[in-house]
Amino acid sequence: xxxxxxxxxxxxxxxxxxxxxxxxxxxxxxxxxxxxxxxxxxxxxxxxxxxxxxxxxxxxxxxxxxxxxxxxxxxxxxxxxxxxxxxxxxxxxxxxxxxxxxxxxxxxxxxxxxxxxxxxxxxxxxxxxxxxxxxxxxxxxxxxxxxxxxxxxxxxxxxxxxxxxxxxxxxxxxxxxxxxxxxxxxxxxxxxxxxxxxxxxxxxxxxxxxxxxxxxxxxxxxxxxxxxxxxxxxxxxxxxxxxxxxxxxxxxxxxxxxxxxxxxxxxxxxxxxxxxxxxxxxxxxxxxxxxxxxxxxxxxxxxxxxxxxxxxxxxxxxxxxxxxxxxxxxxxxxxxxxxxxxxxxxxxxxxxxxxxxxxxx
Amino acid sequence: xxxxxxxxxxxxxxxxxxxxxxxxxxxxxxxxxxxxxxxxxxxxxxxxxxxxxxxxxxxxxxxxxxxxxxxxxxxxxxxxxxxxxxxxxxxxxxxxxxxxxxxxxxxxxxxxxxxxxxxxxxxxxxxxxxxxxxxxxxxxxxxxxxxxxxxxxxxxxxxxxxxxxxxxxxxxxxxxxxxxxxxxxxxxxxxxxxxxxxxxxxxxxxxxxxxxxxxxxxxxxxxxxxxxxxxxxxxxxxxxxxxxxxxxxxxxxxxxxxxxxxxxxxxxxxxxxxxxxxxxxxxxxxxxxxx
Numbered sequence: 001x002x003x004x005x006x007x008x009x010x011x012x013x014x015x016x017x018x019x020x021x022x023x024x025x026x027x028x029x030x031x032x033x034x035x036x037x038x039x040x041x042x043x044x045x046x047x048x049x050x051x052x053x054x055x056x057x058x059x060x061x062x063x064x065x066x067x068x069x070x071x072x073x074x075x076x077x078x079x080x081x082x083x084x085x086x087x088x089x090x091x092x093x094x095x096x097x098x099x100x101x102x103x104x105x106x107x108x109x110x111x112x113x114x115x116x117x118x119x120x121x122x123x124x125x126x127x128x129x130x131x132x133x134x135x136x137x138x139x140x141x142x143x144x145x146x147x148x149x150x151x152x153x154x155x156x157x158x159x160x161x162x163x164x165x166x167x168x169x170x171x172x173x174x175x176x177x178x179x180x181x182x183x184x185x186x187x188x189x190x191x192x193x194x195x196x197x198x199x200x201x202x203x204x205x206x207x208x209x210x211x212x213x214x215x216x217x218x219x220x221x222x223x224x225x226x227x228x229x230x231x232x233x234x235x236x237x238x239x240x241x242x243x244x245x246x247x248x249x250x251x252x253x254x255x256x257x258x259x260x261x262x263x264x265x266x267x268x269x270x271x272x273x274x275x276x277x278x279x280x281x282x283x284x285x286x287x288x289x290x291x292x293x294x295x296x297x298x299x300x301x302x303x304x305x306x307x308x309x310x311x312x313x314x315x316x317x318x319x320x321x322x323x324x325x326x327x328x329x330x331x332x333x334x335x336x337x338x339x340x341x342x343x344x345x346x347x348x349x350x351x352x353x354x355x356x357x358x359x360x361x
Numbered sequence: 362x363x364x365x366x367x368x369x370x371x372x373x374x375x376x377x378x379x380x381x382x383x384x385x386x387x388x389x390x391x392x393x394x395x396x397x398x399x400x401x402x403x404x405x406x407x408x409x410x411x412x413x414x415x416x417x418x419x420x421x422x423x424x425x426x427x428x429x430x431x432x433x434x435x436x437x438x439x440x441x442x443x444x445x446x447x448x449x450x451x452x453x454x455x456x457x458x459x460x461x462x463x464x465x466x467x468x469x470x471x472x473x474x475x476x477x478x479x480x481x482x483x484x485x486x487x488x489x490x491x492x493x494x495x496x497x498x499x500x501x502x503x504x505x506x507x508x509x510x511x512x513x514x515x516x517x518x519x520x521x522x523x524x525x526x527x528x529x530x531x532x533x534x535x536x537x538x539x540x541x542x543x544x545x546x547x548x549x550x551x552x553x554x555x556x557x558x559x560x561x562x563x564x565x566x567x568x569x570x571x572x573x574x575x576x577x578x579x580x581x582x583x584x585x586x587x588x589x590x591x592x593x594x595x596x597x598x599x600x601x602x603x604x605x606x607x608x609x610x611x612x613x614x615x616x617x618x619x620x621x622x623x624x625x626x627x628x629x630x631x632x633x634x635x636x637x638x639x640x641x642x643x644x645x646x647x648x649x650x651x652x
Contacts, residue, residue, distance in 0.1 A: 071456045073397065117635065120642070123452045124395025127460075128590045129638065132631050135584060139628040251581050255464045262457060291468040298465035305457045306446045 014190075014326045022324045033175055037168035045171040049239045051280050052178040056232045057253065058260040058272035058279075059185055060225040065258075066267035067189070067197040068221040069204050071123065073254050074130025077114070077137045078107045078226045080249035082233025084141055087243050090157040091146070096241075097159075097173060100234045107230025110137075111223045119215065131251065138249035148243065155241035174235050181228050186269060188224070189327040193217055198327070201267050255294070262301040265311025269325040274313050366497045367616040373499070375592075375612025376507030377572060379605045380565040381585060382592035383514050384558035386604045389593070391534040391554040394444060394455045398463035399562060400585030405466050406432055406566030407575050411479050421481040421571065429563045436559025437552040444555065445548060463580065470577035481570035506568045511605065513561060518601040530554050584627065591634040597644020606646060 037045050057075065064070045082103040089099030118129050142150040158166060188194055196217040199207035208214050237243050256279065264275020279297060286293040304311055310318075317323060385399050396402075409431065410424040417427070447458040483502070491499040521527035532540040533550040541547055569575060569585070580586065588611065596607025611630050618629025637644065 065453070065457075069453065071453055073456075073460060117639065121638070124389070124397075124456060125594075127397065127456050128395065128587065129635075132587055132591070132634060135587060136628065136631050136635075139624070139631070143624065246582075255460070258457065258460060259464075262461075291471050294468045295465050295472070298461045298468070302443070302458050302461040302465070305454050305461065306443075306450060309450060309454070 010331050012329050012331050014329065025324075030175070030179060034172065037171055042164060042167040045167055046239060047280075047284075049171055049174045049235065051276065052174040053232045053235050053239075054256055054260060054279065055178050055273065055276045056181045056228055056235075057257040058264070058276050059182060059269070060228040061254075061257040062261045062266055062269075062272045063185055063188075063197075063221050064225050066261065066271070067201045068218045069200050070218060070222060071127045072130040072222075072225075073127045073251065073258075074132070074134035075225065075229050075257060076249050076251055076253040077130070077134035078111065078229035079233035079236065079253045080134070080141065080245070081107050081110055081137055082230035082235075083237040083243050083248045084147060084233075085230065086234040086237045087147060087153060087155055090155045091153075093157055095159060096155055096157055096234075096238050097169070100173065100177070100231055100238075103234035104227045104231040107233070108223050108227040111226025112219075114226070115219050115222045119219065134249055134251070138245060141249075142245050148245070150245060152242060152244035155237055155243065158238070158241060170235070170239050174239070177231050177235060181231075182269070182273075184224070186325050186327070189269065189325075193220060194327055197221065255298070259294075259297045259301040261311075262304050263297070263311055265313035265317075266309070268310075268313050268317070269327070270317070270323075271311050271313040274316075275311065278312065363496060364617075364620065367620050368613055369497060369499065370503070371613030371616030372609050373503040373507045373612070374616060375609030376503075376510035376605075377565070377568060377608075378588050378592045378611055379514055379608030380506070380510040380561065380568060381589040382596075382604045382608055383517060383601055384561040384565070385586075385589045386593045386598070386601060387517070387554055387558045387561070390599050391530055392444070392448060392551055393452065394448060394459070395590070396444075396558075397456060397459040397586065398466060398580075399459075399589055400583070400587075401463040401466040401470075401580035402432075402559065402562045403566030403569060403585055404575055404577065404580045405470065406563035407481065407570035407579075408470055408474055408479070408577075409563075410481055410567050410570060411474075414481070421483045424481070425564060425567050428567060429560050432563035433556040433560040436555040436557070436562075439559070440552045440555035441548065445551065463586075467578050467580055474577060476576055476578075478574040478576045479570070480574040481567065483571050502571060506572060509564070509568065510608070513564065514601045514605045517557070517561075521601075526553065588630070591630060594642075595634060595637050595644060597646040600644075600646055603644055603646035607644065610645065 033048075036048070057079070061072070061075060064072055064075075085103035085106040086096050086099035089102050090096040114130075114133050118126060118133070121129050141147060147153055159169075161169075189197065196207065196212045196214065199210075199212050200214055200217065204214060233248065236248075260275035260279040261272045262275070263278050264273065265271030282297055283293045286296065308315065381399075381403060385396060388394050388396050406428055409428050410421070413419070413424045413427050414421055419426075443458060443462070444455065447454040489501045491501065491504070493499065521531060529540070529545055529550050530553065532543070533545055533547045537547050540550075569579075575583070592608035592611050593604050594607070595610055596603030596605065611633065614633045615626045615630040619626035621629075
C-alpha cells in the first residue's frame, strides 16, 4: 500500500475526505444530464452539445499544456480532421455516428505522425509549428473537391428519424464522449503516467533528471489529445450538420479551449470543467454584443495567467481544501502506540505531493 | 520568363516577410519571448494608420511618421507591464498571454472597425510599375517595401553590433545576471528592445496595408505570424541577415508554388518550413549570435 520510502505503519489514502461523495455526485450529475432531453427544448440540448465539445477540448488542452508542458495552438488541426473524417464516412453512405470512432482513430494516427515531426521542438517553436500543421491540414483538405473544396459540404447520411430524436441522440453521444474523455483523463492521471505528468507539470527538467520517461509521456498525451479533439470535431459536424473548412480549422477553437482552461485553473482536472461553465455563461450573457465575450474572456484569461495562475478552481480549492478528483496521495500519521518508524511522520495530515520530495525527512 | 518573374516577385515579397519577421526575431533573441500577437499587432498598426489618415488627412505614405513612434511607446509600455509580468512567471505564460492578446486585439478591431476590408490608398504608386522586357514587371510599391526592409534589417543589425545601446541589448540577451552586475537595468533594456520590435511591426503593418487589403482577422487568416516566424527559423535564429535571407527564400518558394496553382502558394512555404525544421533546425545561415 505505502509507496517506498515511507514508514510501513502510516496510512496512505487518495484524498483527505472519503472519495465516495464526489463519485456519487458525479453519477447524479451525469444521470440528470442524461435525462434532460425528456424535459427541455431542443435548443437547450444543442447548446449543451456545444458545451460538451468545449469541455472535451479544454480538458484535453489542459492535459497537454497544464501537465505535459506542451502549449499547442494548433489543436484545430484535429478538430477539423475529425469533422472531415465523419464527413468521409457519411459520404460513403454509412451512419455518421459510426464515423465518430473513425474520426477519433484517424486523428490519433495523424497525431502520431505530427508528433514524430514536432517532438524535438519546445515552447514557442512547438506552439507555432502546431499552428503550421493546422494550416497544412486545412490547405490539403480544401484540395479535395469531393469534400466540398474551400466552400464546404453538408453531412449526408444522418439517420432519417425525427429532428427531436436526432437532437437527443446527438446530445447523448456528446455526453457519453465527454464522460469517456473525463474519466480517461482521471484514470491516466491516477496511474503511472499521471505520476510522470505531474512531475513534468511541476518541473520538466527535474522530472527528466530523476529518470522519468518524459518524452514517452508527452507522446501519449499528444496522441490522446488528438484522439479526443478528433471525436470533438466529429461531434461538431454531426450537430451542425455542415462542414465549412475555414471554421473547422479556425484557430478560434484553440482560443476557446485555452481561455476556458486558464480561467478555470490550468493543471487540475476540475479547472477546465469550471472554466467551460464560466466561458459558456459569459458567452450566453454577452451573446447580443457581438464578439465582446471573446474580448472579455481573453482579457480575463491574460489576467489570470499572470496574477492568479491557478485559476478560479485554485482559489476555491485553496479556501475549502477541496479536491473532487483526487490524483495525489495523503499520508496519515500512524495510530497511537504504533512502531517506532513513524516518528518522523507524526505530523497531522502531512500531504505527500506526487512527484515532489515530500516523503523525505 | 514567367519563372524568372516568379522568382523576382518572390524576392520582393520576401522583403515584406523579413520586415514582419525582424520584430519577432528581436523579441525572441533578446527576451526569449515568442510574441503570438505579432501578426495582430501589425494589423492594429494598419488600422491605426487608417485612423490617423482619416483624422489628419495626410497622405497614406506618411502615416508611419505618427504610427511608428506611437507603436514604439506602446511596445515599451507593453514590455514594462504585460510582457515583463508574464516573463517572470515563465516561458509558457508568455505564450498564453501573447495568444490572449492576439485574440483580444483581433476581436476589438472587429468591434470598432467592423469586418469590412480596408486598404491604405497610396494613389498612383500602387499601379505604377517598372517593365523589364515583356514578361517581368516590378511594381514600384513592392520595390519600395523591399528596400525599406533591407534598410531596416541592416540598420538594426548595425545598431545592435556597433552602438552602445545595441551592445547593452546584446549583453542583456547573452547573460542577464552578468549584465545586471555590470550595472545594466535589464527591464529598461528589454523595454527598448520591445519598442524597436513594435516600431518595425508597425512599419510592416503599414507596408502590408499598402500591399493588399486587410480585415481585423488578417493577423490569423493571412497567417502573418506564421510567415514571420518561418522567415526567422528558415534564416536561422539570432541573425537579422539570416532573417532577410529566410524571408526571401520563403517568398521565392511561395511564388514558385503559386506558379503550380494559386492554392499551392502558402502550402509550398509551409512545407519548406517543415523541411527546414527537420533537416536544418538551426536555419540556413549559421552565423554568430546577434542577440
